Amino acid sequence: MTIPEYQTPELRKKNLRLVWLLVGFALFIFFTSFPFWTGLFHLVGNQAAG
Amino acid sequence: MSTTTLTHDEAHHHDAPHGWRRWLFSTNHKDIGTLYLIFALTMLFLGGASAMLIRLELFQPGIQLLDPDLYNNLVTNHALIMIFGAVMPAAAGLANWMIPLMIGAPDMALPRMNNLSFWILPAAASMLLLSFIVPFFPGGGTQINTGWTLYPPLSTQVGMSMDFLIFAIHLLGISSVLASINIIVTLLNMRAPGMTLMKMPIFCWSWLVTAFLLILVVPVLAGGVTMLLFDRHFGTSFFDAAGGGDPVLFQHLFWFFGHPEVYILLLPSIGVLSQVIPTFSRKPLFGYHSMVGAMLAVATIGMVVWAHHQYTIGMSIGAVTYFMIGTIIISIPVGLMIFNFIATMWRGSMTFETPMLFAVAIVLMFTFGGLTGVMLAVVPADMQYQDSMFVVAHFHYVLLPGAVFGLFAGVFYWLPKWTGHMYDERLGKLFFWINVIGFNITFFPQHFLGLAGMPRRIVDYNMMFTEFNMVSSLGAMIFGLSHLLLLYIIIKTVRGGRKAEKRSWEGAKGLEWELDSPPAFHTWTVAPQIK
Numbered sequence: 001m002t003i004p005e006y007q008t009p010e011l012r013k014k015n016l017r018l019v020w021l022l023v024g025f026a027l028f029i030f031f032t033s034f035p036f037w038t039g040l041f042h043l044v045g046n047q048a049a050g
Numbered sequence: 051m052s053t054t055t056l057t058h059d060e061a062h063h064h065d066a067p068h069g070w071r072r073w074l075f076s077t078n079h080k081d082i083g084t085l086y087l088i089f090a091l092t093m094l095f096l097g098g099a100s101a102m103l104i105r106l107e108l109f110q111p112g113i114q115l116l117d118p119d120l121y122n123n124l125v126t127n128h129a130l131i132m133i134f135g136a137v138m139p140a141a142a143g144l145a146n147w148m149i150p151l152m153i154g155a156p157d158m159a160l161p162r163m164n165n166l167s168f169w170i171l172p173a174a175a176s177m178l179l180l181s182f183i184v185p186f187f188p189g190g191g192t193q194i195n196t197g198w199t200l201y202p203p204l205s206t207q208v209g210m211s212m213d214f215l216i217f218a219i220h221l222l223g224i225s226s227v228l229a230s231i232n233i234i235v236t237l238l239n240m241r242a243p244g245m246t247l248m249k250m251p252i253f254c255w256s257w258l259v260t261a262f263l264l265i266l267v268v269p270v271l272a273g274g275v276t277m278l279l280f281d282r283h284f285g286t287s288f289f290d291a292a293g294g295g296d297p298v299l300f301q302h303l304f305w306f307f308g309h310p311e312v313y314i315l316l317l318p319s320i321g322v323l324s325q326v327i328p329t330f331s332r333k334p335l336f337g338y339h340s341m342v343g344a345m346l347a348v349a350t351i352g353m354v355v356w357a358h359h360q361y362t363i364g365m366s367i368g369a370v371t372y373f374m375i376g377t378i379i380i381s382i383p384v385g386l387m388i389f390n391f392i393a394t395m396w397r398g399s400m401t402f403e404t405p406m407l408f409a410v411a412i413v414l415m416f417t418f419g420g421l422t423g424v425m426l427a428v429v430p431a432d433m434q435y436q437d438s439m440f441v442v443a444h445f446h447y448v449l450l451p452g453a454v455f456g457l458f459a460g461v462f463y464w465l466p467k468w469t470g471h472m473y474d475e476r477l478g479k480l481f482f483w484i485n486v487i488g489f490n491i492t493f494f495p496q497h498f499l500g501l502a503g504m505p506r507r508i509v510d511y512n513m514m515f516t517e518f519n520m521v522s523s524l525g526a527m528i529f530g531l532s533h534l535l536l537l538y539i540i541i542k543t544v545r546g547g548r549k550a551e552k553r554s555w556e557g558a559k560g561l562e563w564e565l566d567s568p569p570a571f572h573t574w575t576v577a578p579q580i581k
Contacts (some may be wrong), residue, residue, distance in 0.1 A: 006156045006157070011239065011240075014239055014551065015240075018234070018238065018239060019183045019231055019235055022230075022231045022235070023231065024508045026227050026231075026268075027269070029266065029269040029270060029273075030270075030272055031273075033272075033303065034273055034277065037270075037299060037302060037303055038288070038451060041296065041298075041299045049089050
């Protein structure tokens with residue numbers, strides 16, 4: 001599999017930049033889902049209890 | 051491959067691999083789109099078979115065919131197969147086929163990642179099916195009886211089949227996120243010169259919004275099931291009250307994904323309708339800008355109303371009021387879309403080919419599903435309806451017309467473009483009528499069953515529910531078997547038929563209709579200029 005000609009170096013660079021941005025965003029949401037949701041849950045739980 | 055001097059004949063044959071390599075190593079958006087669609091159709095039949103078994107069991111009270119655990123295992127698998135195996139891949143198939151053709155791009159931005167996104171799916175589907183089968187083997191543990199929501203503590207007590215399911219969800223999530231990234235990059239970076247965002251076909255817009263939604267919510271589900279996996283095997287207590295955790299936390303994580311997932315399933319079909327209705331009304335879409343705005347509004351509000359699935363867990367009055375009002379507000383942009391469709395048809399020169407028949411049916415039946423949705427959004431009413439067959443009727447009225455019929459409309463609309471042959475219109479209409487009548491016979495009586503108090507997800511029921519259940523089961527057999535006709539129509543069209551023209555439908559507009567039917571293996575190698 002070779003890189004098709006329509007993928008000029010500029011376009012390829014532009015595409016990959018956006019890909020890594022989106023991958024980073026998805027990973028950010030995945031990893032923050034643990035502390036974010038447990039934190040929010042405890043916060044709301046404490047307010048309801050108090 | 052030349053980008054400037056490719057002749058039509060060369061474009062058909064140059065670089066097109068043959069045999070199994072063409073499919074396994076494919077980086078061509080059309081081939082990968084076809085693979086997605088074949089995969090989705092296969093899973094539709096598997097999910098449909100499980101639904102027919104469920105309805106056969108419910109034909110009369112008492113336990114006939116399925117023991118309670120197997121019944122719930124089938125309910126779980128039916129939902130997961132239909133959502134992750136059939137509807138999402140079918141929508142991705144339409145996106146793969148049509149987005150590059152519609153925006154004047156030679157292919158998806160990341161063809162090799164496109165290949166990976168698809169080929170993860172069969173592996174994930176195998177894991178999903180293993181989760182169903184494993185309990186039948188010695189030492190296979192208990193069956194998955196949690197439903198697709200996988201709520202703990204039940205899901206932490208299920209046998210090893212739950213681990214297969216968690217692994218399947220991880221794989222499906224990775225596939226969805228990769229496909230979404232590819233679609234976003236393609237739509238933002240690969241449009242033909244002159245095609246601004248606000249000139250894109252609405253189908254492309256619908257996928258742009260859907261792809262962002264997927265990236266926002268799928269990692270949260272992945273986080274949730276990972277925490278579940280940790281609770282099951284690594285001694286953590288995220289959802290275990292005995293260790294300081296709380297099972298309700300999982301419900302929040304699940305529905306933060308689960309509710310936007312409904313819009314992930316719906317929006318691509320809304321995009322299809324936005325292409326089909328103008329074509330067969332022979333008028334431009336009414337309210338292009340408001341349509342884009344409505345989709346963005348649905349996605350945004352849909353992200354922050356998840357807990358309307360959890361009214362009965364004991365939230366504060368303030369919280370349930372917020373979730374109720376937010377949920378009801380969603381009916382405004384959804385209503386706007388419906389009004390736009392009706393306004394497009396208004397005084398149009400309408401004809402009723404199969405895609406348009408599905409489109410009109412969707413406008414009517416999806417609106418009905420929306421109305422029962424507003425009923426369920428109201429907290430005191432939901433306290434009565436929750437976990438009843440009324441909910442089952444509601445979400446099938448939303449998801450079957452809203453998502454599946456929209457995909458059928460898309461398949462019939464673009465089948466001539468994909469295959470180069472017109473499908474048999476008489477058979478198409480026959481399929482539509484059997485399908486829609488079967489659907490209504492199946493699910494309409496379930497409203498009454500729910501209102502009379504029949505609970506969902508239970509294998510047996512009180513004698514008083516017998517008649518409506520019999521009607522519903524008979525409808526399900528008609529509805530299920532009608533899909534064999536769909537398969538026949540598709541195979542017949544692929545094998546031959548009247549030659550389709552470039553512009554297969556008189557009122558069709560857009561770049562995809564400038565290309566041959568079927569289009570060459572490589573298309574738009576020279577980007578079109580959009581005025």
